[in-house]
Amino acid sequence: MLYESKAYSLRCSVHPNSFHLILKASQKLCVKKPPVFYLNYRNIQGKGIATPTLLLAFSKFPEQESQDISQAAERMEMSIQVANCLFGFFLSDILSADLLAMIANISGCLPYMLPPKCPNNCLANKYRLITGACNNREHPRWGASNTALARWLPPAYEDGLSQPRGWDPSIRYNGVQLPLVREVTRKIIHVSNEAVTEDNLYSDIIMVWGQYIDHDIAFTPQSTSRTTFLNGMECQMTCEKQNPCFPIKVRFLIPSREIPGMDCLPFYRSSPACSTGDHGILFGNLSTLNPRQQINGLTSFLDASTVYGSTPATENKLRNLTSKEGLLRVNVKYYDNHREYLPFTDRIPSPCAQDSNSSEGERIECFMAGDSRSSEVTSLAAMHTLWLREHNRLARALKNINGHWSAETVYQEARKIVGALHQIITLRDYIPKIIGPDAFNLYIGLYTGYDPTMNPTVSNIFSTAAFRFGHATIQPIVRRLNAQYLDDPELPNLHLHEVFFSPWRLIKEGGLDPLLRGLLAHSAKLQVQDQLLNEELTEKLFVLSNNGSLDLASLNLQRGRDHGLPGYNDWREFCGLPKLETHTDLNTIITNHNVTEKIMELYHNPSNIDVWLGGLVEDFLPGARTGPLFACIIGKQMKALRDGDRFWWENDNVFTEAQKHELKKHSLSRVICDNTGISEVPADAFQLGKFPQDFKHCDNIPGMNLEAWQEFYQEEEICGTPKSVENGDFVYCSEFGKSTVTYSCQYGFRLQGAEQLTCTNKGWNFEAPVCIDINECENEINPPCSPSTKCINTKGSYKCLHTDPYKLSEDGRTCLGNAHFLFPVSANTLVMTCGITLSLIINCRKKTENDNSPAKKLPSCKQTDVFHDMTYIQSIFQLWFRTT
Ligand code: HEM
Numbered sequence: 001m002l003y004e005s006k007a008y009s010l011r012c013s014v015h016p017n018s019f020h021l022i023l024k025a026s027q028k029l030c031v032k033k034p035p036v037f038y039l040n041y042r043n044i045q046g047k048g049i050a051t052p053t054l055l056l057a058f059s060k061f062p063e064q065e066s067q068d069i070s071q072a073a074e075r076m077e078m079s080i081q082v083a084n085c086l087f088g089f090f091l092s093d094i095l096s097a098d099l100l101a102m103i104a105n106i107s108g109c110l111p112y113m114l115p116p117k118c119p120n121n122c123l124a125n126k127y128r129l130i131t132g133a134c135n136n137r138e139h140p141r142w143g144a145s146n147t148a149l150a151r152w153l154p155p156a157y158e159d160g161l162s163q164p165r166g167w168d169p170s171i172r173y174n175g176v177q178l179p180l181v182r183e184v185t186r187k188i189i190h191v192s193n194e195a196v197t198e199d200n201l202y203s204d205i206i207m208v209w210g211q212y213i214d215h216d217i218a219f220t221p222q223s224t225s226r227t228t229f230l231n232g233m234e235c236q237m238t239c240e241k242q243n244p245c246f247p248i249k250v251r252f253l254i255p256s257r258e259i260p261g262m263d264c265l266p267f268y269r270s271s272p273a274c275s276t277g278d279h280g281i282l283f284g285n286l287s288t289l290n291p292r293q294q295i296n297g298l299t300s301f302l303d304a305s306t307v308y309g310s311t312p313a314t315e316n317k318l319r320n321l322t323s324k325e326g327l328l329r330v331n332v333k334y335y336d337n338h339r340e341y342l343p344f345t346d347r348i349p350s351p352c353a354q355d356s357n358s359s360e361g362e363r364i365e366c367f368m369a370g371d372s373r374s375s376e377v378t379s380l381a382a383m384h385t386l387w388l389r390e391h392n393r394l395a396r397a398l399k400n401i402n403g404h405w406s407a408e409t410v411y412q413e414a415r416k417i418v419g420a421l422h423q424i425i426t427l428r429d430y431i432p433k434i435i436g437p438d439a440f441n442l443y444i445g446l447y448t449g450y451d452p453t454m455n456p457t458v459s460n461i462f463s464t465a466a467f468r469f470g471h472a473t474i475q476p477i478v479r480r481l482n483a484q485y486l487d488d489p490e491l492p493n494l495h496l497h498e499v500f501f502s503p504w505r506l507i508k509e510g511g512l513d514p515l516l517r518g519l520l521a522h523s524a525k526l527q528v529q530d531q532l533l534n535e536e537l538t539e540k541l542f543v544l545s546n547n548g549s550l551d552l553a554s555l556n557l558q559r560g561r562d563h564g565l566p567g568y569n570d571w572r573e574f575c576g577l578p579k580l581e582t583h584t585d586l587n588t589i590i591t592n593h594n595v596t597e598k599i600m601e602l603y604h605n606p607s608n609i610d611v612w613l614g615g616l617v618e619d620f621l622p623g624a625r626t627g628p629l630f631a632c633i634i635g636k637q638m639k640a641l642r643d644g645d646r647f648w649w650e651n652d653n654v655f656t657e658a659q660k661h662e663l664k665k666h667s668l669s670r671v672i673c674d675n676t677g678i679s680e681v682p683a684d685a686f687q688l689g690k691f692p693q694d695f696k697h698c699d700n701i702p703g704m705n706l707e708a709w710q711e712f713y714q715e716e717e718i719c720g721t722p723k724s725v726e727n728g729d730f731v732y733c734s735e736f737g738k739s740t741v742t743y744s745c746q747y748g749f750r751l752q753g754a755e756q757l758t759c760t761n762k763g764w765n766f767e768a769p770v771c772i773d774i775n776e777c778e779n780e781i782n783p784p785c786s787p788s789t790k791c792i793n794t795k796g797s798y799k800c801l802h803t804d805p806y807k808l809s810e811d812g813r814t815c816l817g818n819a820h821f822l823f824p825v826s827a828n829t830l831v832m833t834c835g836i837t838l839s840l841i842i843n844c845r846k847k848t849e850n851d852n853s854p855a856k857k858l859p860s861c862k863q864t865d866v867f868h869d870m871t872y873i874q875s876i877f878q879l880w881f882r883t884t
Helices: 016-029 041-047 052-059 064-087 097-107 181-189 205-217 312-318 378-401 407-444 460-464 466-473 504-508 512-521 552-562 568-574 583-589 593-603 611-617 628-643 657-665 668-675 827-836 838-842 870-883
Strands: 002-005 198-203 523-525 728-735 738-745 749-752 756-760 770-773 789-794 797-802 814-816 822-824 844-847
Touching: 064 097, 181 552, 181 593, 181 611, 198 205, 198 512, 205 378, 205 407, 205 466, 205 512, 205 523, 378 407, 378 504, 378 512, 378 668, 407 628, 407 657, 407 668, 407 728, 460 466, 460 552, 460 628, 466 523, 466 552, 466 611, 466 628, 552 611, 568 611, 568 628, 583 593, 593 611, 611 628, 738 749
Parallel strands: none
Antiparallel strands: 002 844, 198 523, 728 738, 738 756, 749 770, 789 797, 814 822
16 A cells, blocks of 8 residues: 655644554655755765855754754654644643653653753762753753753743744734844844954954853754655745744845745754753643743853763763873874864764865864864864863873872863863953943852852853854954964965865964964954944855855844744843833934934834844943843853852862962963963953063963872772773762772763772772673664664664665764665654654555545544543554554
């Protein structure tokens, strides 16, 4: 029997009684489309140059765990919508907690909604977990990676649940339509590359620090599906709004558009989060009416996730596990005057640009770091590289003075110091310059200790609007300087678009030093009301050739609507600022009245203004680089990140007084001195100065003395050195005056035996444990390989072996068929994908072999079809999920 699929509308083309037929059909039809990134791999191989959409997808491509979560969440959301469709429009009345629990479980969401297991050993107070979980003992998911961004105000969706503002053009806001975001960009935000006012106080590296630190705390993955869930249309090929496509409509065609003639730019909605709850089993309050939330793939904490990652899998890839010095992996092919570079990504061929003069076959791939966006621009890649070097420098020095430390101890101690330095540079040197002294005192103030009632989770408004203020401080030109801080004819100025995803320019054009000198000695761009974003960002974002472009300003505005951010005035009220009702009110906070004029022309009412734009055009506070609204949001967020972090560097018992004293001496300038060939820097890297008068020799830049970390080792007389274990390590940890050691295993292994050993007068109280290999192939909940491949367990990992006629694609999880047809390797994913492509399923038309007549549309369910028999509903769901 053959089945054909044809898309009709979701609401609602199937009667519950027909469900068993559909079930069968779905077995044949449920084929998951690969994520946009992998689909386009062949484009890279073919034409050699990646399109801007592909580059954005690459930089917004979540790593495996976020991917699993976002797909699970998409499945769950879609399943609930479909259940709603199948069983009636008043689902919340009839859908029991049990059924929701079942959907959560089968969609794959459940494991991510349960509270994490927090370790109860000595180390739990010594080092933060890589996921950020268990920082707060009462709320272990606060600030953890892959949880929902916090909402400080309820979301504003057009349907109250999920539909972005501006989705339905017939909906009016204060009597008018919202303007198209691209029109806002064209008329208010965009300026030419020449229209730049230089910041007279701050250097260009302050912009880089902003972006770098943002990538420590916020990463909102976008849907990994490249097609609409309902009818499988490619988002790149359609201007229709259908999840996850939310195309940016353009009034005037953009000549360099990827698909000529289309009047929109592609936009993928951010993935929804599984559930917003953070505690216990939450089905009591898991309602179908929970509005859509978005995920933060990173830990919220300022903890150098950029260097170490936010999940065990990423951390494992970044560490050099064979070194005794607790080092991070480095590039084995290229060095910068004997100094290290970041390793290349393992997702090859990566979409990064290649040097057109490179020798045959030579490829410089995108870098791999704790955050996946490290190659986005060369300045960001340089900052990541600096901190990789700083970790390895510290680790070697720590091992040197503490020969008895295990590799794990050295790694964790260096990681702890690097994390503390990120916090110090951000809160002491960066934030006061951005929000100004008054807002700093008002919203942040002096540190008074850890506050366990403070939720540190990064908020949606911070990452989707306020902290994107930095986009208005980006110079359109990249400058590189020689050792005398002079222009170098060998290294001409570049347009920003020439450094997007171009790690080769670091490696082949002089390494880090010339670029960092350019950033230190040139000013940042000043955010000026009628000079917001330059054409490099609005017309040439991620352009590597003339194969299309994106527009960062429109992406920001559309993202705000996608996330359901309430309008500008709601946020002003949230911050206790007066609501602006009229054009005249607006003129009181925006000095440039031409700008107010243009804003009112497009938005008609101040309450309609998209919050990113509203915050961006406010007059600066005194001594600040933001207006009152963004200063409030950034200030509140920073306070939450500081006071809600149990491992904050100033909190009691995190560092000794002597160590804190040393940490305070350190600075970004010192990090540059210690890890590059640069010998003269400004004392404060963010402060703009003239060379040579405002620069200091590195000998005069203070730094830490690591002796404060020296531990004098006296071997336990009775117990001796603890036994080392294969594929694991131990860390000394004193608790209640007793000497203890805690063991842990490498990723892919699990501990068998006692985790913690204490020295007693009879020796160690337990035998040392062993690390045993985890057999990933036995994971039934989320099998790593598809039924079409054979899962082979290997030591610490697994392999998916393809069986003809399929071969494994570059992602290592997807099967590539003869006809270049991709489908997912994971059986579970396969099942669940049925959840998200259910419209295909429910719109299946039955067609027998001899039946040539046009298939009939399945009967529609109407509101009157509401189905109240819970047992039946449950069994249908169970059956559906099991059999597909
Ligand atoms: C050349 C420099 C930069 C480039 C090319 C760049 C590009 C981008 C892009 C493409 C996005 C995703 C837009 C979307 O689809 O929603 C983004 C997000 C973001 N950017 Fe930038 N950006 C730069 C600098 C900065 C700076 C200086 C800051 C802050 C001071 C910043 C803060 C952010 C934030 C907070 C997000 C949201 C992150 C998330 O939640 O995923 N960016 N940026």
